[in-house]
Amino acid sequence: MAYDRPRPPGVPRAPQGPQGQGDGCVAAVVRIPVRIVAFVVVLPLKLLWDALAWVCRALWQYVLYPPLRAFGLLLSAIWRHVLVPVGRVLIVIPAVWLWTYVLFPVLRAIGLAVSFVVRWVLVLPVVALWRYGLRWVVIGLAWLLEHLLVVPLVFLWQKALVPVGREIGAAIAAAWQAGAYVARLIGRGIGWFFRVLVFLPVVALWRYGLRWVVIGLAWLLEHLLVVPLVFLWQKALVPVGREIGAAIAAAWQAGADVARLIGRGIGWFFRVLVFLPVAFVWRYTGAPVFRVIGAVLRFVRREILHPVRVALADARRAVGSALFGTPRQAPPPLPPPPPAPGGGFGPPPDMSK
Numbered sequence: 001m002a003y004d005r006p007r008p009p010g011v012p013r014a015p016q017g018p019q020g021q022g023d024g025c026v027a028a029v030v031r032i033p034v035r036i037v038a039f040v041v042v043l044p045l046k047l048l049w050d051a052l053a054w055v056c057r058a059l060w061q062y063v064l065y066p067p068l069r070a071f072g073l074l075l076s077a078i079w080r081h082v083l084v085p086v087g088r089v090l091i092v093i094p095a096v097w098l099w100t101y102v103l104f105p106v107l108r109a110i111g112l113a114v115s116f117v118v119r120w121v122l123v124l125p126v127v128a129l130w131r132y133g134l135r136w137v138v139i140g141l142a143w144l145l146e147h148l149l150v151v152p153l154v155f156l157w158q159k160a161l162v163p164v165g166r167e168i169g170a171a172i173a174a175a176w177q178a179g180a181y182v183a184r185l186i187g188r189g190i191g192w193f194f195r196v197l198v199f200l201p202v203v204a205l206w207r208y209g210l211r212w213v214v215i216g217l218a219w220l221l222e223h224l225l226v227v228p229l230v231f232l233w234q235k236a237l238v239p240v241g242r243e244i245g246a247a248i249a250a251a252w253q254a255g256a257d258v259a260r261l262i263g264r265g266i267g268w269f270f271r272v273l274v275f276l277p278v279a280f281v282w283r284y285t286g287a288p289v290f291r292v293i294g295a296v297l298r299f300v301r302r303e304i305l306h307p308v309r310v311a312l313a314d315a316r317r318a319v320g321s322a323l324f325g326t327p328r329q330a331p332p333p334l335p336p337p338p339p340a341p342g343g344g345f346g347p348p349p350d351m352s353k
Helices: 025-324
Strands: none
Touching: none
């Protein structure tokens, strides 16, 4: 019998097997052993997983996180209050001063000197040499190159090379057209040969021979392999898989409920054996003791310390009047502190809730 827990409205139930759909005898035979194995395997794993998760969470929260947080706060304090001020005093301020008052003036002077030297030693002589010497040499060489080389080459191209190239191009085009015509004739012959000796025999072989062989093999493959596999899938594998999934889900839900019950039991145990005794001891022992101590301290402060302080103030004023004359009007004495309501510690906490 499957383990059924209440489900909220709107959540569909798992399929129930042969009562509603008739999965066959395979599902009926497999259901009970599969669910027994699922309970035996999944339930301990679920409990072990919940216990391990609780231990890891408690270890992180109460053991690892506090020292790591304290170490992080220590590092942050060291960085903020030690390293940053020390670095500012020892590195940043000296570096800014060095750049502002040493490096920048020196580099600026070097830059001005280099620009002056480059302008008067390199740029101006080169400009003068080009303007009054090399410019006219280049103009003369360009005139000679134009009249001795360019003009003869243009004349040779227009009057000799262009006509000869035109005739050669016409001859090559005629030869290309003749070659294309011959290639077209050869391609038609090869196509006719391939069609008559290869394509038509293959088509006839397929149409009157191989086609029926392939149809027969497909029919055999369908009725000897596909149909049995589909039948096995629908009538055996699907019901078995459904039952295995339902059993694992039921075992997992049972493990969750058992873990919840164990957690509630631990909480009840902690409340009954730890929290309620501590609350009882505080209500009937600790709170009255602290209340009595507070009342005694208030009595001592109101009845002993305050009169002593007033008497010392009066004596100091009397001595000052005797030594230095009549003093100014003394402020009125401080009133005694009012008693705190509830014994100074407030009403005892109600631990019965």
